[in-house]
Every structure is written in C-alpha cells, then in structure tokens.
Amino acid sequence: MALEMVDRPGLWPRAGISGLITGLDWAAAAALRPAGIAADAWAGLLAGVEAGVIAQVVEAAERKSDNG
Helix, strand or coil, X not given: CHHHHHCCCCCCXXXXXXXXXXXXXXXXXXXXXXXXXXXXXXXXXXXXXXHHHHHHXXXXXXXXXXXX
C-alpha cells in the first residue's frame, strides 16, 4: 500500500547527469498518509519502501555499469 501511495512523480528526487533517485521526499510522502494509519506506522512503511527502492536503483546502476 505504501509503495502504491508514493509511486508518483515528484516524490523521488533525482541527482546528477544520470538522474539516479536519491531518496524519498519525506515531507511530501508524509502528507499522503491515509486516514487511520498512525504517523509512526506510516514512517516505518515509508522507510521500508525507500530502502527497497534505493536498493533496486543501486542494483540497476551496477548492472548498467557492468554492461558498459
């Protein structure tokens, strides 16, 4: 659910020429917290989503650099 909520343009700042995702815009993502979910629970979900997305971005970048 958290991934679906934050899978939208503007919530994932990018950097550098390659445009790699640098992390989650936490202020914007916090504003998307669904009613009925505690702020600390939402933060925990977002942390897990951010870690997973960053791990995938790093893995994809490593594969790309390995393949030239």
